C-alpha cells in the first residue's frame with residue numbers, strides 16, 4: 001500500500017500542496033486529476049523522490065519509500081537519445097541494480113517483447129512514434145522493478161487509438177500486482193480506466 005500523509009509543499013512561500021493525504025492499495029490504480037498548476041506534477045516528483053517535501057510522509061507498506069521503489073514515466077518520456085531502445089531499457093538495471101550486461105539485455109528484451117516493442121529494439125528514439133517512445137519509457141521503468149509506477153499525463157502525446165492502447169496496457173499491468181498512479185487532464189481516459197479518482201484543487205489564496 002502506498003500512503004501519502006499530510007503532504008505539504010510550497011515554492012518560494014507559494015503554497016502548492018496543503019495537507020494532502022491519500023492511499024493506494026497494492027495493485028491499485030489511482031487517477032489524479034485537477035486543473036493546470038494544481039500541483040499534480042509536483043506531487044508525482046515528490047513521491048518519486050525527485051523533489052523535496054516541506055511536510056508529510058510517503059510510505060510504502062508502512063515504511064518510508066526507498067530510492068528505486070517508485071518508477072516514473074515522464075510526460076516527454078526522457079529517453080536517452082544517443083542510445084537504442086534496448087540500451088535505454090538495459091542501462092539502469094546494469095548500472096543501478098548491478099545486473100550483468102547479459103542479464104540486463106536479456107531482461108530488457110523480455111520487457112520490450114511484453115510491450116510489443118521487440119522488433120524496434122535496435123532503433124533510436126528519433127525513429128519512433130510517440131506511442132512507441134512511451135512504451136520504451138514504460139519498459140525502462142518496469143525493468144527497475146518498481147513497486148509503484150507513476151505516469152504524468154500518459155495520453156497527452158497520443159492519438160485516440162494509442163490512448164486506448166495505453167489504457168489497456170495500464171490495466172494489464174494491474175494484473176501483475178503493480179500499483180499505479182496516473183496523472184491526467186483527460187477525463188474520458190480516467191473514466192476508461194474506471195478506477196479511483198482523486199481531484200486536487202489549487203490551494204486557495206489566503
Ligand SMILES: Nc1ncnc2c1ncn2[C@@H]1O[C@H](COP(=O)(O)OP(=O)(O)OP(=O)(O)O)[C@@H](O)[C@H]1O
Nearest residue numbers: 011012016034035036037038039040041042043185
Ligand atoms: N521548481 C519549481 N520552482 C518554483 N515553482 C514551481 C516549481 N515547480 C513547479 N512550480 C509551480 O508549482 C505550481 C504547480 O506546478 P505543477 O507542475 O505541479 O502543476 P500541474 O498540476 O502539474 O500543472 P499542469 O497540469 O499544467 O501540468 C505551478 O504554479 C508552478 O509554477
Ligand SMILES: [Mg+2]
Nearest residue numbers: 040041042152
Ligand atoms: Mg503537470
